[in-house]
Amino acid sequence: MFHKLPLKIATAVLAATSIALPAGAQDIKFPVSLENLAAKAKETVDVTLDGPMLKWASKFMDKDKEDDAEAKRIIQNLKGIYVRSYEFEKEGEYSLSVVEEIRSQLQGPVWQHMVGVRSKKEGDNADVYVKMENGQVNGLVVIAADPHELTIVNLVGLIDPDQISGLSGEFGIPKMTGKPHAQKGK
Amino acid sequence: MNPELPQQELRRNEMTAPEIADISLDALLRRTLQREDAPAGFAERVLAEATRRQAGASSASASARRRTFAMPGLRFAAAAAVLVAASVGVRYHAEQQERAQGEAARNKVMLALRITSNKLHQVQMHVSQMSTDDSTN
Numbered sequence: 001m002f003h004k005l006p007l008k009i010a011t012a013v014l015a016a017t018s019i020a021l022p023a024g025a026q027d028i029k030f031p032v033s034l035e036n037l038a039a040k041a042k043e044t045v046d047v048t049l050d051g052p053m054l055k056w057a058s059k060f061m062d063k064d065k066e067d068d069a070e071a072k073r074i075i076q077n078l079k080g081i082y083v084r085s086y087e088f089e090k091e092g093e094y095s096l097s098v099v100e101e102i103r104s105q106l107q108g109p110v111w112q113h114m115v116g117v118r119s120k121k122e123g124d125n126a127d128v129y130v131k132m133e134n135g136q137v138n139g140l141v142v143i144a145a146d147p148h149e150l151t152i153v154n155l156v157g158l159i160d161p162d163q164i165s166g167l168s169g170e171f172g173i174p175k176m177t178g179k180p181h182a183q184k185g186k
Numbered sequence: 187m188n189p190e191l192p193q194q195e196l197r198r199n200e201m202t203a204p205e206i207a208d209i210s211l212d213a214l215l216r217r218t219l220q221r222e223d224a225p226a227g228f229a230e231r232v233l234a235e236a237t238r239r240q241a242g243a244s245s246a247s248a249s250a251r252r253r254t255f256a257m258p259g260l261r262f263a264a265a266a267a268v269l270v271a272a273s274v275g276v277r278y279h280a281e282q283q284e285r286a287q288g289e290a291a292r293n294k295v296m297l298a299l300r301i302t303s304n305k306l307h308q309v310q311m312h313v314s315q316m317s318t319d320d321s322t323n
Contacts, residue, residue, distance in 0.1 A: 047298040049291065057291035068292075071299050083298045117312040126309045144305040153302045 025050050025080040027131060027139045027156050031101045034084060037150065040093050041086035049081045051157075078157035084150075091123075091147040099145050102152060103127065106141060123147045130159075137161055 038044045049057065054075045061068035075081070088094065106113070106129045117126040124146045131139030137160075142153040254260065 047294050049294055053291050056288055057295045060288040060292040071295055075295060081298045083301055085301055115309050117309055128309055142305045151305055
């Protein structure tokens with residue numbers, strides 16, 4: 001009977017650790033309903049990279065390549081990158097309640113809704129939130145929801161505001177022009 | 187004629203010289219080619235000798251091997267060489283695995299940043315479009 005006790009303790013510790021770890025670095029918790037979309041999606045992108053993994057990845061970035069050098073610069077102060085992207089064959093394969101569940105986590109005082117786009121014509125919705133702590137951007141959440149695609153991005157850690165706008169000019173994406181307008185809706 | 191002489195000798199006296207030579211050769215050949223049995227125990231002795239020589243040869247090589255590995259330095263060197271080869275192999279495999287994991291992590295980072303960049307760009311495009319629409323209205 002006694003020999004089963006250490007096993008039970010180990011199981012409990014493991015269970016507690018596995019529950020605690022994802023919440024440790026991530027700013028927002030991806031709801032189960034979001035993760036379940038993978039079963040319906042035509043294409044799924046699931047990226048979960050914590051601090052040590054980012055440091056590890058940066059060692060394999062070639063400083064002579066422009067994209068690698070920029071990525072290395074961006075991730076040097078990040079504690080985590082979490083991306084979920086689902087592409088669907090047909091419209092209406094996901095409920096907007098999933099998006100609302102995520103938005104509801106971004107209501108605290110540290111979160112600032114930087115940009116909001118609502119396009120009734122095309123059905124596109126997009127939100128950019130930044131986490132402000134001690135006057136610094138300490139996190140970024142991008143929610144992009146259109147009828148065929150849902151993408152949630154969460155960058156955790158210190159982000160240079162210039163990097164946010166600069167991100168759109170990197171990795172083969174054309175550079176942004178002008179400054180984004182806060183809370184713009186349609 | 188001498189009655190004491192054997193019959194053959196009697197006949198020889200009556201034969202010509204070549205005939206006498208033929209008889210002697212024939213007898214000589216018959217005696218030479220006569221089948222003779224091997225002495226008793228010859229086969230056993232041959233087999234025993236062959237077995238003895240074979241055993242001697244293998245025990246010599248075994249003892250040579252024993253003598254070689256009985257040298258402590260050589261034994262240590264062999265063990266060290268095996269250990270070094272094994273550790274080099276294990277390290278190489280571990281490095282290959284680490285490299286593959288690192289490359290995979292790098293690719294994930296690049297993918298994540300590309301998606302983030304793309305989405306931010308789309309947001310910017312929407313905002314720019316709205317600004318243009320507002321200014322024209």
